Each structure stands twice: as structure tokens, then as C-alpha cells.
Amino acid sequence: MTDSNNTMELVCPAGNLPSLKIAVNNGADAVYIGFKDDTNARHFAGLNFNDKRAQEGIAYAHQHGSKVFVAINTFPQPSGWKRWQDAVDHAAGLGVDALILADIGVMDYASERWPDLRLHLSVQGSATSQESIDFYHRHFNIQRAVVPRVLSLKQIKTVAENSPVPIEVFGFGSLCVMVEGRCLLSSYVTGQSPNTFGACSPASAVQWKETDRGLETRLNNVLIDCHAKDESAGYPTLCKGRFNVGQNTYHAIEEPTSLNTMALLPELQKAGVAAIKIEGRQRSPAYIDKVSKVWREALDACHQDPEHYQPQPAWLNALQEVSEGSQTTLGAYHRPWQ
Amino acid sequence: MQASTPKLSLGPILYYWDRDTIFDFYEQVAQSPVDIVYLGETVCSKRRIMKDDDWFEIASLLEAAGKEVIISTLTLIEAGSELSKLKSLCDNGKYALEANDMAAVNLLSDKQTFITGPAINIYNAGTLKFLAKHGLKRWVLPIELSKETLSDLQNELPENVETEIFFYGRLPLAFSARCFTARSHNLPKDDCQYRCLEDADGLLLKTREEDPFLVLNGIQTQSAKTCNLIADLDEIKKLGVDILRISPQSKATLDIINIIHACLHDNKSTQDAAEEIENLTPTGSCNGYWHGDAGMDSVKQHLSKNKAGLL
Known part of the structure; x- marks a missing residue:
């Protein structure tokens, strides 16, 4: 074609x-x-x-x-x-x-x-x-x-x-770093996914909290990221958070x-x-x-x-x-x- | 729907194990009470330790032991080479196939009967009936769907179509073209050095509070918690589910098979089974999807009691 x-x-x-x-x-x-x-x-x-x-x-x-x-x-x-x-x-x-x-x-x-x-x-x-x-x-x-x-x-x-x-x-x-239509990360954490509900990491499940460690972003209580004062905090789309793998803390799946x-x-x-x-x-x-x-x-x-x-x-x-x-x-x- | 005794299936190995380990594993599986075995590489086309002929050799071994053997296909088909390999598997002429991508469904439909794996999106009766018209003989319920949806779909299940559910194992949640295992080693995917061979059960990803959250398995992302529906077995039987799938892990898979088999055939209580399985499950279990909740949730049941009218 x-x-x-x-x-x-x-x-x-x-x-x-x-x-x-x-x-x-x-x-x-x-x-x-x-x-x-x-x-x-x-x-x-x-x-x-x-x-x-x-x-x-x-x-x-x-x-x-x-x-x-x-x-x-x-x-x-x-x-x-x-x-x-x-x-x-x-x-x-x-x-x-x-x-x-x-x-x-x-x-x-x-x-x-x-x-x-x-x-x-x-x-x-x-x-x-x-x-x-x-x-x-x-x-x-x-x-x-x-x-x-x-x-x-x-x-x-x-x-x-x-x-x-x-x-x-x-x-x-x-x-989306995952193949669209084949990503259930959001429903695993929140019960709602793009497939079933039409939203990823839905706003109703998002929690923002200032703590001594920094600004924590959570999705249905799961810590997605924690931002120091000099970092800009993005929406906690769960594949774009920072996590621990082995000894390292990094954007293990995708950078925002x-x-x-x-x-x-x-x-x-x-x-x-x-x-x-x-x-x-x-x-x-x-x-x-x-x-x-x-x-x-x-x-x-x-x-x-x-x-x-x-x-x-x-x-x-x-x-x-x-x-x-x-x-x-x-x-x-x-x-x-x- | 009559309560019936479901068969047990063993899903494809989702990790990258070495050849000897795979052969040893299936020699044990041949002696196990599992009824159906799914074989093949479904995650990454770069994993080539096992040639097609190796899989067929294992298939013969399992068939000789009385198992039904199904060849599972790759879940994400992108490259031309992947498509060619898929075509040759579809033309194997002997074993039925589990389609894990719509490319496989297209190649198989209207030519031979086929099975769809959990990553083929059958969410409603329209889809189920359409695929049944074109050769679907068994489907695996997509893992994020609940017992309510399954119940609705069982009521409209086309004739001669069997229903299988993902019963025990870490949930395959997402697929990408990117390799997260390679990324964790700071390697590009095209020079991954097959580092996933180092992690027999994938690479654990934890939150910054050290809670086990996900498992990186090459291009696949799994749940860290193991889906375990043993506590829901009575409901599952009442819904007329034909097959329960156990997903292989490097440890205790044979024990898990035996425990679940004993519940189905030897009157073992699901209470006892649940306790034994919990001890064999590495980072906790979950059954939220089954109950219509977040997949990671764990919903407790009153074990081994009659649940008439619960659904």
C-alpha cells in the first residue's frame, strides 16, 4: 500500500x-x-x-x-x-x-x-x-x-x-510503552483498566501526600513515586514511576x-x-x-x-x-x- | 449448569530456563496428574535455546504419558521473522495451537480449530460467538475479568467450546516491545546477553517502600503476587469451568499440581490446600480480579463451605 x-x-x-x-x-x-x-x-x-x-x-x-x-x-x-x-x-x-x-x-x-x-x-x-x-x-x-x-x-x-x-x-x-489493549497494570492496582473502564491509573485512585521524604504519589495506596523538592512531580501513571529493582531505584519501565x-x-x-x-x-x-x-x-x-x-x-x-x-x-x- | 470436575492444565513456561532444566521439568510433568500441557515460547522471540524440534520431542514424551499437548504461540508478533515462525508452527499438522496474538487467530481461523490464550481479548458473548463460528474450541478467560462476567459468558457459551481460567500463577499483566530485564542491566534489547536466564522466576520489582509489586520478565510484566483461586474452587466448579490453568514457576510447581489435584479428586479440603499453597507461594497471593476488584487484592472466602446462592 x-x-x-x-x-x-x-x-x-x-x-x-x-x-x-x-x-x-x-x-x-x-x-x-x-x-x-x-x-x-x-x-x-x-x-x-x-x-x-x-x-x-x-x-x-x-x-x-x-x-x-x-x-x-x-x-x-x-x-x-x-x-x-x-x-x-x-x-x-x-x-x-x-x-x-x-x-x-x-x-x-x-x-x-x-x-x-x-x-x-x-x-x-x-x-x-x-x-x-x-x-x-x-x-x-x-x-x-x-x-x-x-x-x-x-x-x-x-x-x-x-x-x-x-x-x-x-x-x-x-x-504507552506497553502494547495498547494488552496492558492490565492499571486494573491490577485499581480495578479499572483502559480495556474495561477507558482509563489508565484513574484519578479516583490517585493520592498525593507531602512527607519528610518528599511528595509521594500513590495509586490505590501503592507508592508509585516520591519526588524531592527540586523535582517536578508528574501524574502517577503507574508504568512511569520509580521503583526498586535489585539495588537500584529508577524508572524501571518508562521515563515520563x-x-x-x-x-x-x-x-x-x-x-x-x-x-x-x-x-x-x-x-x-x-x-x-x-x-x-x-x-x-x-x-x-x-x-x-x-x-x-x-x-x-x-x-x-x-x-x-x-x-x-x-x-x-x-x-x-x-x-x-x- | 452442573457442577463438574475441571481438568488441570499446565500453561507454557513464561521464563527463560536452560534446555536441561526444561527437559527435566517436563519429565516430571509427564509423571504428574496434570491433564493438558501447553508448550512453547510465548514471551520473547529472541529466546531460542529450545528449537521447535525440542518442543516436539517434549510433546511426544508428554503424549506418551497420556497428556493432551497444545503448542502455544508468541504473544506479540511484530517482525517478519516472527510471523514466518508462527506460520510454520500453525502448519505443524499434529498439535493444536493456542493463539496468543490476533495474527495467530487469523492464520488458524476457518482452517483448523484453535484455542485462545489469556491475552486474546474475549470480553463478551459477541466476540466469543464470532470466534466460535470461525473455529474457536477453547478459550482462556482474560485475566482481568470477574466471576460475574464469566458467569454471564458461560450462560451464552457456544456449543463445543471449553472454558479455561488462569487459576494459579503470577499474572501476565502487560507486553511491550521493550525489554525491561535488559533495561535493568543497562543493556539495549538487541544486545540483551540473554540476562533473563539469570532469573528463573523473573526479576522482582519493589516499590520504594520495598513492597514486592511486579515482576519483570523480558518484555512481559507480571504481578509479584501469585494469582491463587483455590479458595474460590467451589464457585468455579459451579460455573462449569472446564479447565484450571497452573502457570509454571521454578520451584514447587509439581507440588502445587498435586495439591490442587487432590482437592479435585481426593476430597482434600480447600482450607488445607490453601494453607499448603500459601507456604509454597513466594511473595503473597491475590484473587482480586475473580471478585471484581483490583487484581492485587486478596479476598478471603469461607473455605470449603457450600456457597449455594452466592453468585
């Missing part, structure tokens, strides 16, 4: 209507949103779209030539099944441009009930190879797959080349950094990647404003002249300011190994 004239779409997050409008105004080709419940993987208090807001947002986006995707990308259990079914019907009724789904049962339902509705495989579907993407394409006719942030650039190229459908990759935002693949855009474009996704529906309209503007410029520059494309220092500085731990990384994309 490679294409030398490939134009990569910019897919921006929106947790509310102001963010959606900002992303559209800044030239997002598509905006993705979720409903106000556990049917999506950013199920946070005060976030997401009710009926009226979703309608307004979709109308606004369509007037301005942008698409709207709805994420229904958590895994329903029998007791909640109807909520997911309703979410699918609801989104279809609103005239959205695509659903982003993860669960096989939900995909089966959506493809039977709404055969003309475009389906994307969510990153929560954990498809890390063309072979698994093929499963969802064969059975549910998905039109795009979002691939996990654990793949290296070389692997992305292979998947893009062999996948039956175009792929979307993460360009910027919080970094953000993913930034801006430097790789020409290669992603050449590989035939269909879209660059920005993470962060939970972030503020100010974040959406900054990030969507910078990425629009970068994608345009890359498309016009990929040979001479260079990320501008001003773009990188802008992204640095809104990055977790004020650091960015190429994540797994730069890995030289298989």
Missing part, C-alpha cells in the same frame, strides 16, 4: 467542543472524539461529548471540510454490552465519518447493523502485524488500522507495505516522556502511512491549539518538499512546552533492531 504521492492526514484529538473547533480551524483533516461514558479509552470526568455537543461538533467540522471519527474502543462485558451497542447506533445516526473500534463483538455488530459505515481498527485492537490487520479487514471490512506505539520504523514500513488497508500511526503525545515523531515524517510519508494521529483528548484546548498548528505546518512542509524537510526549531520548542516531563522521544520508532 505504498504511494509516492501519499498525503498524510492529520488526525487531532478533541475532548470537548472548543478543542474540536480549534483543531478544525487549524487544519486538522479529521478530529476524533468519544462519548461521555466508558465506551472510549479517555473516560475522564468532565471530558467528551453528549448528544447535542457531538451534533454541533460534527456539523462544524463538516462545514469546514474536516471529518469526525468516534472512538468506541474499549471492551464491553455482557453487563454493559447495550451501552456499546447504543454508542455505535448513536454515532451512525449522527453521520460520523468513521468509527474507531477495538472489540471483535462490537465490530461484528457495527458491520452487520451499519454496513456502509466506515470502520477503523483502534490502537486498542493491538494489531502489530499485517496478519492481524487482515483478520479485521476480512471479517469486518475495516478501512484503516491504527498501529501500536511499540513498532519500530522498519516494522511500520513492513506493515504499511503489506497491510490490506492503510495504516495510521501516532505522531505525538503521551507514550512524550512521543514525537516529527523528524520521521518524510519516511512515514514514503512508507505510505495514511494518517498521523495526535494523542491527547484529555488535554486542554491550549494544547490542541499549539499541537495542531505545528503539526499542520510540518505535514504541509513535508508534503511539499520531503527531500529538504527539516523540523523547525520553533515547532520543536512549541511541542516541548506541552510534553510530559518536558521531554520527547522517538519511542520505539528509532529502534534499529527487529
